[in-house]
Amino acid sequence: MKDNVAAAKAALAHLEIDENAAAIKSKSRDFFWYSPVLKERLDHVVADFVVSPKSEAEVIEVLKVCYDHDVPVTTRGAGTGNYGQAMPLAGGCVMHLRYLNRVKSVMPGRVVVEPGCLLKDLDSECKAQSGQEIRMFSSTWATATIGGFIAGGSGGVGSVHWGSLRDLGNIIRLRVVTMEEQPRILEFTGEELARVSHAYGTNGIITELEMPLAPAYEWIDIFVASDDFMAATHFADELANEDGILLKLASVYEAPTAHAYFTRVKPHVDEGTHLIGLMVAPQSMDGFLTFLNRREDMRMIYRSDDHDWPRAPGPVFEYGWNHTTLRALKVEPSITYLQVRYAFPDHLELIAKMRDDFSPEVLQHLEAIRMNGKVGFAGLSMVKFTTEERLDEIVRLHEEAGALIFNPHRYTLEEGGRQTVDDTQLAFKREADPKGLLNPGKMIAWDDPDWDYARMYAWPGMKAAE
Numbered sequence: 001m002k003d004n005v006a007a008a009k010a011a012l013a014h015l016e017i018d019e020n021a022a023a024i025k026s027k028s029r030d031f032f033w034y035s036p037v038l039k040e041r042l043d044h045v046v047a048d049f050v051v052s053p054k055s056e057a058e059v060i061e062v063l064k065v066c067y068d069h070d071v072p073v074t075t076r077g078a079g080t081g082n083y084g085q086a087m088p089l090a091g092g093c094v095m096h097l098r099y100l101n102r103v104k105s106v107m108p109g110r111v112v113v114e115p116g117c118l119l120k121d122l123d124s125e126c127k128a129q130s131g132q133e134i135r136m137f138s139s140t141w142a143t144a145t146i147g148g149f150i151a152g153g154s155g156g157v158g159s160v161h162w163g164s165l166r167d168l169g170n171i172i173r174l175r176v177v178t179m180e181e182q183p184r185i186l187e188f189t190g191e192e193l194a195r196v197s198h199a200y201g202t203n204g205i206i207t208e209l210e211m212p213l214a215p216a217y218e219w220i221d222i223f224v225a226s227d228d229f230m231a232a233t234h235f236a237d238e239l240a241n242e243d244g245i246l247l248k249l250a251s252v253y254e255a256p257t258a259h260a261y262f263t264r265v266k267p268h269v270d271e272g273t274h275l276i277g278l279m280v281a282p283q284s285m286d287g288f289l290t291f292l293n294r295r296e297d298m299r300m301i302y303r304s305d306d307h308d309w310p311r312a313p314g315p316v317f318e319y320g321w322n323h324t325t326l327r328a329l330k331v332e333p334s335i336t337y338l339q340v341r342y343a344f345p346d347h348l349e350l351i352a353k354m355r356d357d358f359s360p361e362v363l364q365h366l367e368a369i370r371m372n373g374k375v376g377f378a379g380l381s382m383v384k385f386t387t388e389e390r391l392d393e394i395v396r397l398h399e400e401a402g403a404l405i406f407n408p409h410r411y412t413l414e415e416g417g418r419q420t421v422d423d424t425q426l427a428f429k430r431e432a433d434p435k436g437l438l439n440p441g442k443m444i445a446w447d448d449p450d451w452d453y454a455r456m457y458a459w460p461g462m463k464a465a466e
């Protein structure tokens with residue numbers, strides 16, 4: 001492998017290659033350390049070199065050279081993923097797409113953009129050119145790329161209205177480069193999108209995206225407080241079901257999350273306060289206030305356009321999605337999390353049951369999302385970690401109760417998803433990455449088609465710690 005790497009590096013010497021050991025190490029990591037299970041297993045992972053192509057032609061050159069020399073390639077957007085998705089388990093090349101960051105054209109209802117564009121830059125360009133914004137983004141809006149969001153993310157801020165990335169219409173077109181002797185450029189729409197979206201770059205590299213847009217608004221950030229967790233959850237659920245009120249975010253945080261972990265919110269709540277975070281379109285504020293005023297048990301404690309907090313809390317979405325876990329981790333390093341799906345129509349009963357069974361070992365953090373037209377919740381529950389065995393038991397008990405878990409303590413596509421082989425992605429990998437060099441170790445179906453998921457998969461090809 002050493003000779004192959006040296007040969008590939010020499011062949012790519014005219015491109016921007018990072019030689020600095022510290023830089024290579026940091027670009028070989030993502031936010032895998034949210035999980036004590038992954039921290040234990042992936043901490044040593046490091047690439048041999050990092051290359052930053054400046055165009056699609058250079059991406060093709062990297063893929064071709066690495067194909068010729070049997071060097072694995074793991075693509076990096078900004079490395080904010082949580083499951084070691086962007087980590088080169090076998091070493092080799094990290095291909096960093098930061099220079100492919102152009103917004104190519106903004107049209108009514110759609111934008112064409114390169115993958116390395118930051119979500120925040122994409123949003124501000126769309127807004128400046130046309131008064132539009134992207135429909136949804138990960139709460140890592142300020143730091144993550146659109147390519148990484150499509151290849152590694154699932155949904156986020158905006159999903160309360162628009163559903164998830166996998167829902168039809170939320171991605172229009174992807175341009176993809178393969179890793180073959182002669183890399184091909186393919187354009188995917190419709191059914192073909194599922195081949196590479198949320199495939200962790202295991203079967204093709206996205207070099208251009210066409211994404212749908214929505215009208216941009218000066219969203220009003222709001223915090224509502226409640227003394228009753230299930231009342232707060234019902235409030236968020238009913239609000240998200242109000243057809244005339246436009247929301248971009250509806251999060252629920254079980255006490256004492258706000259008091260214990262949200263430093264700037266703490267002076268305004270007490271330990272028993274359950275919190276709701278909202279983004280409401282300005283034209284929906286009258287409707288929202290009418291809805292709120294019908295509830296005597298809910299108190300609006302903050303609105304971004306009219307408040308007297310000496311220290312403003314910053315964007316409310318940076319308290320939601322996986323930012324909640326980040327804030328908790330900073331205060332209490334033993335915190336980790338689960339990703340739970342509470343689907344309509346049993347979502348409210350299931351949430352109440354899981355809380356009864358596990359609080360305070362597991363604190364509820366919920367994000368309202370639309371699933372097949374019905375409002376349900378994504379749970380990013382915070383877990384006080386003790387042992388791997390206990391974590392696995394909590395996962396099992398959730399699943400037995402009917403709460404689907406997307407396990408964030410696994411680095412493979414299947415284990416972080418529905419524990420089943422994605423035939424579409426596997427079939428396309430056979431075609432587009434015949435040597436299995438793209439982000440190796442992340443697709444169990446490729447390496448071990450008979451795997452039964454009885455225990456955590458440990459990819460045998462993982463480079464040993466040096």
Ligand code: FAD
Pocket residue numbers: 030031074075076077078079080081082085086097115137138139140143144145146147148149150151152153154155156157199200201202204205206207321322323326439
């Ligand atoms: P990376 O981490 O660099 O890459 C993600 C995956 O995509 C990797 O497997 C990588 O190899 C692959 N990839 C990257 N670019 C390409 C490409 N051009 N072609 C093919 N494959 C590619 N995720 C959500 O979905 N919703 C959230 O709300 C959310 N909130 C988060 C909050 C915090 C605090 C953190 C730490 C993470 C959160 N995430 C969330 C996870 C992650 O931030 C997002 O999915 C983000 O959009 C990933 O973008 P990135 O540029 O960092 O991708």
